[in-house]
Amino acid sequence: MLSKRIIPCLDVRDGRTTKGIKFLNNVDVGDPVEMARAYYEAGADELVFYDITASSDRRNIMIDVVRRTAAEIFIPFSVGGGIRTLEDMREVLLAGAEKVSVNTAAVLDPSLIAQGARAFGSQCIVLGMDVKKVEPTPAIPSGYEIVIHGGRTPMGIDALWWAQEAVRLGAGEICLNSIDADGTQAGYEITLTRMIAEAVPIPVIASGGAGKPEHLRQVLTEGHADAALIASMVHYGTYTIKAIKDYLHQHGISVRLYW
Amino acid sequence: MVVIIDYQAGNLTSVERALEALGVEAQVTAEPEVVARASRIVFPGVGAAGRAMHILRESRLDRALLQAFEKGVPILGICLGAQVILEHSEENQARCLGLLPGTTRALPLKPGLKIPHMGWNQVHFVREHPVFRGLPPGVEYYFVHSYYPHPAAADLVIGVTEHGVTFPSVVGRKNLVATQFHPEKSGRFGLKILENFLAWDGEYAE
Numbered sequence: 001m002l003s004k005r006i007i008p009c010l011d012v013r014d015g016r017t018t019k020g021i022k023f024l025n026n027v028d029v030g031d032p033v034e035m036a037r038a039y040y041e042a043g044a045d046e047l048v049f050y051d052i053t054a055s056s057d058r059r060n061i062m063i064d065v066v067r068r069t070a071a072e073i074f075i076p077f078s079v080g081g082g083i084r085t086l087e088d089m090r091e092v093l094l095a096g097a098e099k100v101s102v103n104t105a106a107v108l109d110p111s112l113i114a115q116g117a118r119a120f121g122s123q124c125i126v127l128g129m130d131v132k133k134v135e136p137t138p139a140i141p142s143g144y145e146i147v148i149h150g151g152r153t154p155m156g157i158d159a160l161w162w163a164q165e166a167v168r169l170g171a172g173e174i175c176l177n178s179i180d181a182d183g184t185q186a187g188y189e190i191t192l193t194r195m196i197a198e199a200v201p202i203p204v205i206a207s208g209g210a211g212k213p214e215h216l217r218q219v220l221t222e223g224h225a226d227a228a229l230i231a232s233m234v235h236y237g238t239y240t241i242k243a244i245k246d247y248l249h250q251h252g253i254s255v256r257l258y259w
Numbered sequence: 260m261v262v263i264i265d266y267q268a269g270n271l272t273s274v275e276r277a278l279e280a281l282g283v284e285a286q287v288t289a290e291p292e293v294v295a296r297a298s299r300i301v302f303p304g305v306g307a308a309g310r311a312m313h314i315l316r317e318s319r320l321d322r323a324l325l326q327a328f329e330k331g332v333p334i335l336g337i338c339l340g341a342q343v344i345l346e347h348s349e350e351n352q353a354r355c356l357g358l359l360p361g362t363t364r365a366l367p368l369k370p371g372l373k374i375p376h377m378g379w380n381q382v383h384f385v386r387e388h389p390v391f392r393g394l395p396p397g398v399e400y401y402f403v404h405s406y407y408p409h410p411a412a413a414d415l416v417i418g419v420t421e422h423g424v425t426f427p428s429v430v431g432r433k434n435l436v437a438t439q440f441h442p443e444k445s446g447r448f449g450l451k452i453l454e455n456f457l458a459w460d461g462e463y464a465e
Binding site: 001002003004005040045070071074075076093094095096098120121122123124172173201202203226227256257258259 | 269270272273276277279280305306368373374375376377378379380381395397398399401402403421422443444445446447448449450
């Protein structure tokens with residue numbers, strides 16, 4: 001039986017992670033490659049790098065991180081943040097990432113998904129969606145709206161429609177982030193996650209709101225998510241990946257227990 | 260010389276890195292002449308069977324692979340490389356290499372079941388094989404695929420996996436062995452498989 005995946009997310013700025021991992025005393029907490037290695041050894045099923053670098057040579061910095069990570073860890077990892085063109089995708093994949101995640105650029109130009117899927121295969125193309133709860137309107141019947149630029153710009157696009165459209169264009173996976181739940185550590189947005197996960201045939205990674213193992217249990221059962229993204233709850237040493245997996249396993253959820 | 264076959268089917272970087280981690284500098288090549296000199300061949304790949312077979316034929320890598328197989332060179336197929344070694348694929352109705360009798364089939368669509376089969380899953384080994392020695396039971400491997408190899412004879416199946424259907428996830432015959440999952444992305448147990456393959460003399464009695 002396919003296991004549910006637990007995926008730590010590392011925010012990277014100028015080649016450094018912006019949050020340290022507390023539980024590791026022996027690694028340079030700012031080095032994304034060392035942190036990736038630490039999570040690999042701690043039982044992460046996959047990793048996500050999110051590049052929030054603003055400088056003009058951002059691409060070169062991130063490519064170097066990807067290249068060094070690919071030599072150190074032997075689980076899949078994806079790179080998101082600022083992927084705007086087919087060439088951006090190619091560089092990241094050739095440097096050794098398994099997948100690329102597109103978000104804002106795909107909303108502004110949906111053909112980017114189709115181009116990426118055609119060039120590299122659907123399994124490489126993750127659609128990142130930032131979603132905000134709104135009053136349902138004729139334009140947004142599901143009551144969930146797509147926002148871009150890290151949540152600042154509402155687009156008047158229905159989240160459910162966009163998820164299905166992305167599948168049609170060739171996305172291989174969806175990373176679904178609730179802007180409302182993000183950073184609260186009060187639990188994932190279960191209603192949203194379930195709605196999207198039931199509507200698309202491809203895997204859905206739930207993101208935003210993880211604070212304790214119970215939240216993962218909820219989103220992986222009631223929310224029908226295939227994977228759960230985590231950040232603060234492991235970065236600050238509150239939980240280990242092993243503790244989270246043991247908890248999920250005890251609650252009858254299939255997770256990878258040997259690494 | 261260990262050779263990784265490049266037939267424009269996805270990204271070979273991760274296979275190369277994994278072999279490097281085991282101390283082996285493999286040569287990535289698209290040339291049949293280089294394949295002919297290989298002492299060991301890794302045949303990876305993701306993508307569609309139709310396009311893959313077209314490129315393999317155009318580049319004459321298809322014949323190079325067949326000759327290597329007949330010479331007894333150890334060959335490891337991975338993912339698409341575990342599918343196009345059969346005679347035929349349901350994907351694009353492609354005629355394939357025919358190193359193994361049988362057909363590559365589509366995973367069945369079922370309500371609530373996600374396709375592609377993406378993530379970590381167990382392999383139940385139904386036959387002993389030198390390349391899969393020393394792996395504890397219950398270990399999971401990383402899969403990303405929508406099709407699977409279905410050899411014509413049961414004794415060509417080395418391991419099976421469950422995803423809506425119980426499908427062959429490790430197949431092999433003589434000096435050819437192939438995994439539907441990605442050993443290069445399956446953590447230290449995946450590396451163990453690659454390490455075993457690098458030490459394998461190609462002997463296997465079905």
